[in-house]
Amino acid sequence: MANRQPIQNQLLEYVKQHEDDDLETSTTNSGNPLINKDASQTIGPKGFMVMQDYRFFDQLQHFDRERIPERVVHAKGAGAFGYFRVTHDITNYSAAKVFSSIGYTTKIAVRFSQVTFEMGSQDTVRDLRGFAVKFYTDDGIWDLVGNNTPIFFIQDGILFPDNIHILKRNPVTHVRDWDMFFDFFSKRPESIHQLVWFYGDRGIPDGYRHMNGYGSNTFSLINASGELFYCKFHYKTNQGIRNLDAQKAREIAGNDPDYMLRDLYNAIASGNYPSWSFYIQTMTIEQAKTSPFNPFDVTKVWPHGSYPLIPVGQLVLDKNPTNYFAEVEQLSFNPAHFIPGIDASPDKVLQSRLFAYGDTSRYRLGTNNQQLPVNAPKRFKNFSRDGKSTFDSQGGAPNYHPNSFGGPETDPRAVALSPRLRYAGDVGFYDTGFEDNFTQARALYQRVFDDAARERCIQNIVYDLKNASAFIQQRQVGVFSQVDESFGRRVQEELGKYQPLHAII
Numbered sequence: 001m002a003n004r005q006p007i008q009n010q011l012l013e014y015v016k017q018h019e020d021d022d023l024e025t026s027t028t029n030s031g032n033p034l035i036n037k038d039a040s041q042t043i044g045p046k047g048f049m050v051m052q053d054y055r056f057f058d059q060l061q062h063f064d065r066e067r068i069p070e071r072v073v074h075a076k077g078a079g080a081f082g083y084f085r086v087t088h089d090i091t092n093y094s095a096a097k098v099f100s101s102i103g104y105t106t107k108i109a110v111r112f113s114q115v116t117f118e119m120g121s122q123d124t125v126r127d128l129r130g131f132a133v134k135f136y137t138d139d140g141i142w143d144l145v146g147n148n149t150p151i152f153f154i155q156d157g158i159l160f161p162d163n164i165h166i167l168k169r170n171p172v173t174h175v176r177d178w179d180m181f182f183d184f185f186s187k188r189p190e191s192i193h194q195l196v197w198f199y200g201d202r203g204i205p206d207g208y209r210h211m212n213g214y215g216s217n218t219f220s221l222i223n224a225s226g227e228l229f230y231c232k233f234h235y236k237t238n239q240g241i242r243n244l245d246a247q248k249a250r251e252i253a254g255n256d257p258d259y260m261l262r263d264l265y266n267a268i269a270s271g272n273y274p275s276w277s278f279y280i281q282t283m284t285i286e287q288a289k290t291s292p293f294n295p296f297d298v299t300k301v302w303p304h305g306s307y308p309l310i311p312v313g314q315l316v317l318d319k320n321p322t323n324y325f326a327e328v329e330q331l332s333f334n335p336a337h338f339i340p341g342i343d344a345s346p347d348k349v350l351q352s353r354l355f356a357y358g359d360t361s362r363y364r365l366g367t368n369n370q371q372l373p374v375n376a377p378k379r380f381k382n383f384s385r386d387g388k389s390t391f392d393s394q395g396g397a398p399n400y401h402p403n404s405f406g407g408p409e410t411d412p413r414a415v416a417l418s419p420r421l422r423y424a425g426d427v428g429f430y431d432t433g434f435e436d437n438f439t440q441a442r443a444l445y446q447r448v449f450d451d452a453a454r455e456r457c458i459q460n461i462v463y464d465l466k467n468a469s470a471f472i473q474q475r476q477v478g479v480f481s482q483v484d485e486s487f488g489r490r491v492q493e494e495l496g497k498y499q500p501l502h503a504i505i
């Protein structure tokens, strides 16, 4: 096995682990012995197949149903398992059991993903990356479904389907359409902060191990006294940030489309376990009221100067999946899965997500998706029963409430830790997408990027923007100019090197 990567040796490892086993005979799905695996049953060697060949149908019917709908976004991904260990006490902010004491350890599942394209796409395309963490806590599942960026393109979930449509394929031509792409972004300037990040160096990480994760949305923490703090989650790579430049990424896309998946698997299989340091930022209710930016707007970061990172613990991945379909494809996350001590906030994108994930999991995996082993909590006790693929009927406990037969009760600790917030306002449709979109995008472009990074960002933009119609190019250049006059000018200059696609309309 010398000179081979661990990911190439899966079948050889299987043989090694099973060399002392007796050879097992094959069966149908119902455990009946197979008679012949190389031939179906026919009338003579050249004749028709016969209807009674149940064993043949058993195999084909299962094959016909092997694929389930892929995720509508984040379809291509890699998963792994490990643990979260607390290194610092944050019980003054949250009474969640997962943070209960230094050294406290919780099992986790992580799925990394790219957002836009399908299951079979190349790992090194320019895109945001998903970094979703499932914590199997003593209080049930906590899903922290983050990305590798602290911000997002939109502020209101009603625009999410549109935002995703323009990133994906044109419904007629079935290829990416740069008119759609920049038409939307140039008309929704709240996207500019994320767009500058997207075309910056972090837009193509050099593997999942070398990128940070962020809960991105604003959450709430509740402590044992019932005090509430708004919060952002950050998980910073201990492997160091590493990115791919655009040219190298295109070469890898051709040579090794599964580059990131392979890297993660090999690292874990070699005992080189990747880890991330986990932090929070917190904001009091009073600070949120007087904040100069909307703390519930996911197109904004919370400046670290005002809201410093508070260390919490370590995320470590030390186990590869034993089967990709069972443990990664069937893994399903839902930002609505909170545990006592952690909750939602008025962040509109988070509020939208609280509906979308459970809904899509029921479509993709069925009503009982949370009973699948990889999704299942340590225990559950409720009044739901039945539905397709029920595994656990809760041992005959009553399925109605209230009852006199020892049925489950509400947990007073969970009641005490549920957030109590007071909000008042006029019900309406508030489009906030045009409020101060440029201050933070400008800080990213002018202060975080250096000259060379700015130039790479411009070249990355022009590589795509040159394919859009001239009038859309002009509108998008106008948005870059509002970030920084020289930014718009440089993009315009570079676009001038290409023939305009058609006139402004």
Ligand code: HEM
Residues within 6 Å of the ligand: 070, 071, 072, 073, 074, 077, 111, 112, 113, 129, 130, 131, 132, 145, 146, 147, 152, 156, 157, 158, 160, 214, 215, 216, 217, 298, 331, 332, 333, 349, 350, 352, 353, 356, 357, 360, 361, 364
């Ligand atoms: C309104 C905004 C959003 C909506 C409606 C939305 C909806 C969805 C949906 C429907 C899926 C597919 C889930 C599945 O099939 O299991 C998904 C996946 C995902 N989303 Fe979002 N999303 C939104 C914003 C975000 C944001 C802001 C983040 C990051 C902070 C994010 C991170 C992810 C990740 C990581 C996955 C993949 C989860 C996995 O690995 O299974 N999404 N999203």
